[in-house]
Amino acid sequence: MNHVTPIAILIGIGMMLQKIFKLEVKTLTKIILYLFLPAALLEMTYKSRISLETFFIVLLFLTIFYAVMLLIIEIYIRIRRLGKGMKGAVRNSVILDNNGNYGIPLNQLVFMNEPFALSIQIIVLMVQTVLLNTFGIYNVMGNLNLKQTLKTILMFPSIYCLAVALILNYLGVGIPSILAIPLNYLSDGxxxxxxVTLGVQMGSMKWKLGNMDAIVTISLKLIIAPMVGLCIIFLLNIHGIAGQALILTCTVPTSLTGVLLAVEFDSESDFASQAAFSSTIASVVTVSLWIYVMQFL
Incomplete structure (x- = not known):
């Protein structure tokens, strides 16, 4: 509860600003996607300390987890016979999660800054960044051919920042203070x-109460996903902090950055915003319950 309340306050501030000033959502979105997000990703990845063994265990877990979740999503899409835009929106809302600006602080709170637990969260963030900038962009650009989609993917700086951070981390190369200081400012912001940008988008959207697809998406994200993660933990025989940290990564709500992509490319942005906001609010209850369950792993 204490972790989610500040998040809700900032979203509320964004909604209030939008009602008063009618802000341009796309401008804010571009600033985040092309400046703040790459900077935050570069700094967090650069500062992380990750062993090869941990990396491969987490990668195996995530491969199975995403495969199972995609199978469940595709079954739902076929049953509902969703249109092309909604197919991508539902996929992104379930697969892309808020492991950066929600999962990292949550991990630090639950595990009290335990380095091993945080390293697992960082690996998940790396994988999510790759998914966001490939799978996520592909889903919001359903009308473009593969060549155009790849061109758009390569325009986003996050992938390059991730690669640079990993190389610098591995080589032990320091970042000059003249670059490190502004990088830190951007990352902190x-x-x-x-x-606030999510709140601005929420303030400008048309709400549809009782949206069946939103309800199912939120249920898949906050209830089914952690249950799938729990089954995989037992399947792979992962115990202790590693198992708890992996389960925690499955409990976080829908990605805010996925919403920004939907806004940027005009692809079901209202649905994406509703799914992200509603899952964030609902996570106050669900995350608390899963943290309790984690104690018994």
Missing amino acids: FLAVAL
């Missing part, structure tokens, strides 16, 4: 700007 990412969470607040992203949440």
